[in-house]
Amino acid sequence: MSYDAIWADQRINKNEKSKLKEDGLDVFKDLPELIKHPFSEVDKSYYMYFKYAGLTVQKPQEQGNFMFRIKIPGGRINLKQADLIAWIAETYGHGFVDLTTRQAVQYHWIPFVKLPELFDQLNEVGLTTAGAEGDITRNVVDNPLSGIDPNELFDTRETVLQVYERFQGNRDYSNLPRKFKISINSNIYNAGNAEINDLALIPATKAIDGQTVQGFNVKIGGGLGMVPYLGLSTNIFVTPDQVADLAEVVVQLYRDNGPRRSRAKARLKFLIQDWGINKFEAAIREQLPDLETAGHSEVRGWSNGGSALGIHEQAQKGYYYVGVSVPTGRINAEDFKAFIDIARQYGRDEIRFDHEQNLIIPWISAADLETVKANEIFTRFNTKPETLLDLATTCTGAEYCNLANSHTKEIFEPILNALDARFTFEKPVAITLTGCGNNCAHRSIADIGIEGVHARTADGDKVEGYQFSVGGSLLDGGHFNENLKGKVVADQIVDATASLLQDYQDNLQNGESFYEY
């Protein structure tokens, strides 16, 4: 379907009509003029364009403050970039920065008038917010340990950059029906969370002309949100140098054929459900006829969720990475700067972010490891994936998110601390708290998922409620957790979660995980 055909379809939703009038990326061109006037003069119909600059107008909307997200392909930054991230947090972000489940970072309270200046500063260090939100290709995620990982088939960093560069600022793909998420990973334990992405590249090998070639098998059509779907396997194998072309064809097919009438049903997963995976694959092969059939999957029977906690030796002997647990994914500028200092003194101009809202300092030599471990910061931040707090993820919630039903980050740490005081498990148990059904913190794939919902007291008063689901995992292609009946209020979350954990602790056999139990 061409844009003309989209325009002619009177049943498209109102966002689609707006997007045909002005490209979302024009927001960067519009901003210098917009900030000459009070924010209250910006028409609310313009708010959707801010998304293309990684911005969401924050409550109370009339104040002109923004949630501000920086795109970080593969979650890797150099220390100049890290310095700027810390500076923005302390100067405009009320002193903290949030780490996301897609290896990006975001702030709250960024003032409207400061936006052009901040975009210039980001540009100077090679960072951008363009496409961090909006109906466009979002941050490309990778194995957080790519290039240093003993458990990867090959280094995927260059492939991630090629895909990022193919789409970044590319106006051929800036008007998609909704967001589009890409995961590239060659870690054998599914460190790219393949099945919850629109397009996922997973490690595989293929015998071609008598040689074993390393590359990727391809999954398509996954996504969480209100109606989650797991990505489906295609019969396609690609080498790393074919990935950008494949991604472009998939995004093009989605752009031209994706549903645009209801935003709730506009993700690629709905097109795949409509067409079926075979028809979609045939459409890919029409444009890329030389693609090989799927190779041997190298994914093993464990899914690490893209987490990289702990101190472990890298693929490079004698060097270690330090995966640091950041409780609830929120870190203040001073602590972040302390990690930058460690990376500057002992690492190699690099900090990384994983998929579980934690940070990684790579390239610590064996000779420096004990000195690094003795740093005061590690009395306050754990490097062992031991506790429920370390393994948990949560989203922004009602504190700042316009869509939330309930609060999240501010209540989660005390809840997890209370549970950690009562339970210790051999196998990791992941608990996730999201403020609504949009699933931003991946509630559907957690061992225990807690979702903010509307609830009422016995007297009929509206209150923030929470609903539980259990048994999610991305093991063996994935399985979403299942809803339990009933709702609780915030004060009841500890007891409700404890009863689930107690049941697991009392009945687990032969060391089975929560998911297996």
Ligand code: SF4
């Ligand atoms: Fe906001 Fe809902 Fe996403 Fe949480 S899950 S950040 S409340 S939209």
